[in-house]
Each structure stands twice: as C-alpha cells, then as structure tokens.
Amino acid sequence: MAMLKVENLESGYGSMQVLWQPSLEVEKGSITSLLGPNGVGKSTLLLTVLGVVAPSGGKITYEDLDVTRMPSHDKVDLGLTLVPEGKHLFPSMTVHENLLMGAYRKEARRHREESLELVHALFPILKEREKQVAGSLSGGQQQMVTIARALMTKPKMIMMDEPSQGLAPKLVGEVFETIEKLKEEVGLTILLVEQNAAASLDAADYVYIMHEGRIKAEGKPEEIKGSSEIREAYLGV
C-alpha cells in the first residue's frame, strides 16, 4: 500500500517554477530514495509535500487522505514530518528542550516519555548532553538532534533531506545504520533525499531519479545500479 502518493506536483518560489509535475509513491514500511544532482528540486519537493512551500498544482495523498492544501502543522498531527536540509535546530535551547519541541503537538505530547526513551536508546550521547545548548554541539551531534527531534513528533513517516550532509565518512555510515534501524525496528516509512548515491542505493527499497523538476527514472536499486545509462546521466557513479 502506498503511504504517500504525489501526482503531477507543481510548485516553486514566486514566479520561478521548480517542480514540473513529478509523481512518486512511497510504500508503507519502505525506504524510498530520491536521487538527483544539485538544484533539481529535491528539497522543494519535500517542503511542498509537508506544506512549507505551497503547491500550485497536482495532488498529494497521505494514508488515502487528500492533503494537498493541508497546512504543515496538521500534517505533523497525522504523523508526517521532515528532517530538513541544514538541520534547523533551535541553537540557544538545550538538547532536551529541542527534543521537547518535537513533542509540541497534543498527540505527540501524550507519548513524550516513550519517545524520549526511544530517542535516548538510539542516540545515547543525547542523554549525556541533554543540558548542553544545541548550537554548541558538533555537526554530527546536531544532525542526531535533528533526527531525534523528528522522532519526538511520533511520526509514521519521515522525509529526510540529506541527513549525511557534511559528516565525516564514519558518521555517514552511522546515519545510514540509524535510518535502516528506524525502518526495521521502529517500523517507520522513509522518503530519503541524499547526495550519497552509493549508500542510498544500498539502503533503499525503491529509487526515483529526479532531474530539472521531473522524475526521469525509477526502479528497484538493482535496476538503477544495473543501468549504466541512468548512472552516467544523473548520478555520476
């Protein structure tokens, strides 16, 4: 069953259109990967799905519900959230306060303690650093807080925008391990945007390739890996 369905989506900034009717589906319980070069509209697609950027055309369906024009806070209530590109933490709040912000909505607040336990089990360092101001953490630790804060919203589906960006190779591996854990152990559905095509192809159940605001190819990771045409044209690997 498709948890999220995007059909012929159109959006952009002011008079500049960025998305030219891409369509994609994310199966429940899967890791679906969205790949493509810089500036093709991957982040814009995720922001439009959440409702941060307003769509000008097309349709977004989440759990069989038409959510095309639903504001982002209502989508968070339905269990959909985003780990935004470039972290977007609350830098002068402590790690703990950042996590509590994730549980701001009523439904999430009710599950706050169990969400905290899950997050501390996944990232023990965040428990140790809970009193530290988020802005003073290392880049890798800040990325953990961003993912943890998203988990505090009690999501069913998380969209992740380049969670391994700017991390040392060892930490990149850890981030991908966490993502697979979230799918296997927590049962989350994940839509993953990544620059790191190789690691992304290994983790994904299904892959979409985006170029200039359109979906140019899709398939199982083996199919994408097997097609030298796709790899050379869009991924450079």
Place this chain on the structure above:
Amino acid sequence: MFAEQLAGNLIQGLVLGSIYGMATMGLSMIFGVLQVVNVGHGAFIMIGAFTTMTVFTKLGLNPIFAIPFALVIGMALGFLFYYVVMQRLIKAPELASLLATFSIGIILEETVKLTFGSEFRGFNWETGKLDLGVTVLPYSKLIAAGGSALVALLLYLWYHKTRSGTAVRSVIEDSEGARVCGINVNWAYALSFALGIGLTVTSGVFLTMFIPVGINPYMGGGYTVKAFVIAVLGGLASPYGAFFGGLIFGLMENGSYTILATIKGVEPFALTRFFSFVTLLVILLIRPTGLFKSQ
C-alpha cells in the same frame, strides 16, 4: 547639593526608564519574531494615552482600569492589522512592511484626530506623593513604573514557562525548524504581532500616568524615535533586553540633564536629546547588535 540633585534625578530617571522599557518591548517583540520594524509604533502609544484619558474623564474611573481596555484594544488592532495587512508582507521586501506600518500609524493618527480633534489634552489624577528627601515621587508615577516592571516580568515568564511562549521562541530561533515540529508559524506570527501591539498600547497607559498632559493625535512621533534608540540599546530583538535598555536610557536622559543644566547658557533639554542620539550612533558603530546579547 549637586550630588543630591543628581541622585534625585537618577531616581526619577529609573522610574521613567522602567516605563520607557515597557514602551519598547512591543517594538522589539515584533521585530524579533516577524523581522518587521513597526514605524507606526508611537501611534499605538497615542491610542493608549487616549484610552487612559477616556477612561478617566468620560467613565470617571481610576486610570489603572485603562490597562485591560488598552490591552484588549491593542491586541484586537494587532490581529486585525496582521491578518489584513502584515501577513501578506512578511515575505515581501522590507520596504513594503516599513511603508505599511508607517501608513497604519498615519491612519490611526488621522482617525483619532477626526474623533477627538487635535488640541492638546490632559487630566489631573491626584494620588498623593512619596517624599524621598532627594526627590518627591507621586504615587501615580510609582504605579506606572511598578506596573511596567511587572509586565516585563510577566512577559519573561510567558516566553519561558508557557506553551505558546515557547512556540514563539522556537519560531524566533528557526521558523523552518518550528514548522517541522508542527508549530503553526502563521499563528505564532499573528499572536506575537497582536501581543506586541497590545503591549505598546498598554505602555501608552503607563506613560500617561507618568505624564498626564500633552495628549494629542501626533504625540507618538517622539516616542517612536526614543523606542528605536532603546531597542538598539537592548539588542533589537529581545523584549526584556528592551526593558533594561529603557532603564539605561531613562538614567542617561536624566543624568545628562542634571549635568548639562550646570553649564551656563545651555538649554539642557535639547542637549539631552542630542546626547541620546550621539550615544545611539556610537553604540551602532561599536556593537551593531546592541549592548545585550540578542538571538
């Protein structure tokens, strides 16, 4: 003799400074959350002054009763102007919101002029006086200063201890981060704008308790300019920084007045304004973000 006079004036300065601080918090709050400079700030102070005068002279009530009226009128105006005007301008270039708040200020001034006329008004609220030896303070001024300090404290508690205050704080820190946590950012903007205007109109009540004369539709201009100086002193985006900025400004104004008055042939009042703005420029040059830490 001079020392006593200085001490007396500094106490007066502290009392006035508390009110100045209160009269700047709304400006800082709106700037901190929406990144909008409310050029019409003083007109909202003027609305507070007229509210106080009406409550006192028409309803015959103690000016303290003007506080709830001012807060409600201010917040209603804030929500109205947010949803009708500001909401659309947040993403527009800064000049658009500057011109919009400038126009709102003029619309308010002209509306009040049409309703009340443009002559100077005042009233006399007898409360008795506290004699401190070096200076005498009417209780009306003490109530205004104490009320201002209390409002600053309440605002601090609201920001740090309540759900809606915390949500607004998260929007100040990172609005996209707030969105992915499920915070209704547009509501946070509307609430902050309304509270900012509500605080500003209420500060007009306290200012009128301090100076119950000179009430007229165009009285706000001078306060707008002072509020800008104080906001910069306090760190622009921080409402409680603004409160301390107000205290410093009140002390500076009264302190320099006393000192300048000892110089022969000098008109001290005009010079205090001159020194205020020299101070502003110096602070802008050495610490463009203000004396206190901002976001």
